[in-house]
Amino acid sequence: MKLKLLTWDVKDTLLRMRLPVGQQYQAEARSRDLQVESATLESSFRQVYGSHCRLFPNYGRSQGMTSHRWWLDVVSQTFCLSGIQDEKILQTMSEKLYQDFSTAKYWEVLPGARAALIGCRELGLKMAVISNFDRRLEDILRRVDLDEHFDFVLTSESAGVAKPDVGMFQKALKLGDVFPHHAAHIGDDFMNDYKAAREAGMFSFLLQRRQRDDIPSDHLIHSLDQLVPRLRELIK
Structure with missing residues (x-):
């Protein structure tokens, strides 16, 4: 051949990934004095991620979405499902995690x-x-x-x-x-x-x-x- x-x-x-998603999201929440269990975040992430993959496959590309928007929605909804409701904090954490996942962190x-x-x-x-x-x-x-x-x-x-x-x-x-x-x-x-x-x-x-x-x-x-x-x- x-x-x-x-x-x-x-x-x-x-x-x-260095750590499971739930632990990484928990660390971001804790840095803002928000208390949420990593297991809760892990379960919420799997639920939200799976739903987005079905509804908006391949980052919603064929539906006019960008992967940036797709991930911001996934992260925000993961925290929301885990009990964090403040819209401003959700947006800030989602953008921070999106950027951090672009690095070797x-x-x-x-x-x-x-x-x-x-x-x-x-x-x-x-x-x-x-x-x-x-x-x-x-x-x-x-x-x-x-x-x-x-x-x-x-x-x-x-x-x-x-x-x-x-x-x-x-x-x-x-x-x-x-x-x-x-x-x-x-x-x-x-x-x-x-x-x-x-x-x-x-x-x-x-x-x-x-x-x-x-x-x-x-x-x-x-x-x-x-x-x-x-x-x-x-x-x-």
Whole structure:
């Protein structure tokens, strides 16, 4: 196989949140002398986020929304559902958290990610990101010093479609100027990453710690330090 392009998912593949959402939102509330349980905020966030994803998919892009507005609504409604009603405080906290999540404050690079990226570069591969993220992703990657590894970053907001839509992968293949059989993708979600990439004609790896019987064992990566040896086997 002549592999030319390797595309990456980001959240829980290369980056993870430093703390659960509920704890991060609680810290912001406490900085303003507001008392609310992190478990309450976590539950409210999951409810509001899930509802917004259903009602306004892909940050409401097709409905004329911006991801900025989408996230401000999610954060504000999360606090409101958790018992904080002051409109001015809700707006201030929502904007502050939106900006903070654009930085490295709440994000950390997963163990083995930097070494894996360097190893893939040494194999001579072009690399890119395919992520159901909003427009802040490039800033985040820059601030955690991962941006230099990628030839381009494709978010669902910029693409206008979201994984598992194969159109997302087709756009990446076009940007990378490669045929599907010359590209591979790695991510932690079976539908969005592993299956969707294969439906687009690409090779794919699923990053998961637990064993699975529904995919070939050589398609499964338990930790990122396994990736480069697997790629070497693939491109022999």
